[in-house]
Amino acid sequence: MATTQKRALVLFAHGARDPRWAEPFKRLQGIVQAQSPELTVSLAFLELMSPRLPELVPELVSAGVDDVTIVPVFLGQGGHVLRDLPLIIDELKTTYPALSFKIAGAVGEDPQVLNAMATYCVSAIA
Amino acid sequence: MATTQKRALVLFAHGARDPRWAEPFKRLQGIVQAQSPELTVSLAFLELMSPRLPELVPELVSAGVDDVTIVPVFLGQGGHVLRDLPLIIDELKTTYPALSFKIAGAVGEDPQVLNAMATYCVSAIA
Numbered sequence: 375m376a377t378t379q380k381r382a383l384v385l386f387a388h389g390a391r392d393p394r395w396a397e398p399f400k401r402l403q404g405i406v407q408a409q410s411p412e413l414t415v416s417l418a419f420l421e422l423m424s425p426r427l428p429e430l431v432p433e434l435v436s437a438g439v440d441d442v443t444i445v446p447v448f449l450g451q452g453g454h455v456l457r458d459l460p461l462i463i464d465e466l467k468t469t470y471p472a473l474s475f476k477i478a479g480a481v482g483e484d485p486q487v488l489n490a491m492a493t494y495c496v497s498a499i500a
Numbered sequence: 501m502a503t504t505q506k507r508a509l510v511l512f513a514h515g516a517r518d519p520r521w522a523e524p525f526k527r528l529q530g531i532v533q534a535q536s537p538e539l540t541v542s543l544a545f546l547e548l549m550s551p552r553l554p555e556l557v558p559e560l561v562s563a564g565v566d567d568v569t570i571v572p573v574f575l576g577q578g579g580h581v582l583r584d585l586p587l588i589i590d591e592l593k594t595t596y597p598a599l600s601f602k603i604a605g606a607v608g609e610d611p612q613v614l615n616a617m618a619t620y621c622v623s624a625i626a
Binding site: 381385387394396398399402406409413456489490492494495496499 | 532535577606607610615
């Protein structure tokens with residue numbers, strides 16, 4: 375019996391108390407989902423907003439996902455990306471040993487993202 | 501006597517305990533400074549890293565700056581951008597009444613930045 379791998383892309387963000395904070399992340403999710411209609415594109419948070427990552431993953435598993443790529447939507451890679459996220463993934467791997475996880479670098483480390491931010495910064499003073 | 505306005509562009513970021521966190525912000529500062537050699541382009545932090553914004557501004561004033569544009573290098577606009585930053589600016593305006601301040605929107609609200617992040621997210625799972 376042939377099986378098709380079902381992949382999910384999870385945009386992992388910090389979370390904040392102010393709901394307005396999440397707006398660009400939701401727009402990002404919408405853009406990525408539109409560009410990748412074959413994928414499940416989800417948003418998950420470290421804290422303060424729902425769903426947190428350990429809340430989202432059981433939903434993905436229930437939907438038949440067996441391959442999860444996580445993109446930290448953080449500008450800098452500090453303790454949240456380098457320490458908290460790997461700990462969360464280690465726990466999830468124990469709970470879901472059949473699930474494949476991949477963690478990408480933080481978006482802020484991408485040269486094209488940095489260039490777009492630079493263009494915006496320069497335009498702010500023009 | 502003719503006077504020339506001396507402008508500064510301040511990239512305002514959160515700060516973190518891990519020094520590696522600041523790397524993309526320093527790269528961003530370098531890109532923006534290279535694109536705008538006529539400006540003073542500085543990096544300042546809300547907390548945990550130096551210089552904090554109230555530490556940087558006296559240095560800019562000493563250097564003859566009279567016009568400061570602040571770009572919040574944050575993805576989302578939550579309490580730090582919408583509440584903490586305006587409070588800091590209000591205090592600085594009281595201390596430096598001759599200094600002109602402008603606060604731009606957060607970089608994460610810029611459509612081109614969001615598009616660059618989306619392209620990176622899609623490439624992460626390719």
